[in-house]
Amino acid sequence: MLTELLITNTDRRFYFRPFFIALLVLANSLYLTGQTMKPLKSSFEARLVNIEAPSNEPFRYTTTLTNGSAQLVNYNFNALLPDGWQISYRVEGSQVTSLQMQPNKAQEISIEISCPITTKPNKYKIPLKAISARDTLTLDLEAVVKGSxxxxxxxxxxxLSDEVVSGSSKEILLKVKNTGTLPLNALDLSSQLPSRWEATFDPANIKQLEAGKSLDVKVNLKVPDKTIAGDYAAKFEIKSPNSNADISFRMIVKTSLLSGWIGMLVILLAIGLVYYLIRKYGRR
Structure with missing residues (x-):
C-alpha cells in the first residue's frame, strides 16, 4: 500500500512539473512584452551636463532626444549662447539643425560647443531647446572654462622678409602676444641662423606678459663679411614654461655698392693690364 502511494505521488509531481515551468515562461514573456510596449516619455537629456575644458578646446556632450508620442515629430534645435560662442549638433556623424523623430523612439545626439580663446575662466550656462509643433523640450548644459x-x-x-647688406647689421621688429587667458612668465627669446650670423634681442627675456597683452622686441641681426648674395632663412623662437611660438624670417642678402665699384675697378684694371701687355709684348 505504501509503495503504491509513493508511486502515485511521484507520477503527480512528474505530471505537474512541466505545467509549472510552462506557466513561469508565459508569465515572464508577458512581463517582458509589457515592459517593451511601455510608452516612452518625451525628453531631452544629457549623460553629463557639466563639462570642464580650457578655452582653446571644445566642450563635447552626449545627449539623447526622445519622442514619446505616437506621432512623427520634427524637432528644431535652438541654443542661447554667450557672444562669440558656437554650437553644432551631430547625428550618426552628420551635422544637423533639426531632426525628424519616429513615434516612441530615442536618438543619441552629439553636441560640440566652442568658445573664443579669450573667454575668461568661469562657469557658463547653455540653455538648449528641441522645439516642435507639439511641445518644447529643454536641456540646461554647463561649460566650465579653465584658463589657457x-x-x-x-x-x-x-x-616676414627683409633685405640686408653683406657685412652689415639689420634691425627687425618682432611682436610677442599672449593670446591665452592666463599670464605667461619667464619668456626667453632665441634664434636659429646661418653659420656665423648673430642676433641679439632687446629685451632678451620677458618676466611676465598678461593675457591679451603684446610686446615689441627688437632684433639686431648681424651678417658676416663676404656673405654670398642670396636668400637665407632665419628662425626666431620664444619659449615659456607653459607655451612657445616661433616664426621663420626670409633675409635677402645683397652686396654693398662700394663692393660693386671695387669689383668693377678690379675688372677694369685687369683689362688694362692685359691690353698693356699685349701692346708691349704682342709684336715680339
Whole structure:
C-alpha cells in the first residue's frame, strides 16, 4: 500500500512539473512584452551636463532626444549662447539643425560647443531647446572654462622678409602676444641662423606678459663679411614654461655698392693690364 502511494505521488509531481515551468515562461514573456510596449516619455537629456575644458578646446556632450508620442515629430534645435560662442549638433556623424523623430523612439545626439580663446575662466550656462509643433523640450548644459596658455610671435606689419647688406647689421621688429587667458612668465627669446650670423634681442627675456597683452622686441641681426648674395632663412623662437611660438624670417642678402665699384675697378684694371701687355709684348 505504501509503495503504491509513493508511486502515485511521484507520477503527480512528474505530471505537474512541466505545467509549472510552462506557466513561469508565459508569465515572464508577458512581463517582458509589457515592459517593451511601455510608452516612452518625451525628453531631452544629457549623460553629463557639466563639462570642464580650457578655452582653446571644445566642450563635447552626449545627449539623447526622445519622442514619446505616437506621432512623427520634427524637432528644431535652438541654443542661447554667450557672444562669440558656437554650437553644432551631430547625428550618426552628420551635422544637423533639426531632426525628424519616429513615434516612441530615442536618438543619441552629439553636441560640440566652442568658445573664443579669450573667454575668461568661469562657469557658463547653455540653455538648449528641441522645439516642435507639439511641445518644447529643454536641456540646461554647463561649460566650465579653465584658463589657457597660448603665445603668438609675429611682426607688427605682418611682413616676414627683409633685405640686408653683406657685412652689415639689420634691425627687425618682432611682436610677442599672449593670446591665452592666463599670464605667461619667464619668456626667453632665441634664434636659429646661418653659420656665423648673430642676433641679439632687446629685451632678451620677458618676466611676465598678461593675457591679451603684446610686446615689441627688437632684433639686431648681424651678417658676416663676404656673405654670398642670396636668400637665407632665419628662425626666431620664444619659449615659456607653459607655451612657445616661433616664426621663420626670409633675409635677402645683397652686396654693398662700394663692393660693386671695387669689383668693377678690379675688372677694369685687369683689362688694362692685359691690353698693356699685349701692346708691349704682342709684336715680339
Amino acid at each position: 596658455y597660448a603665445l603668438e610671435l609675429s611682426t607688427p606689419s605682418g611682413r
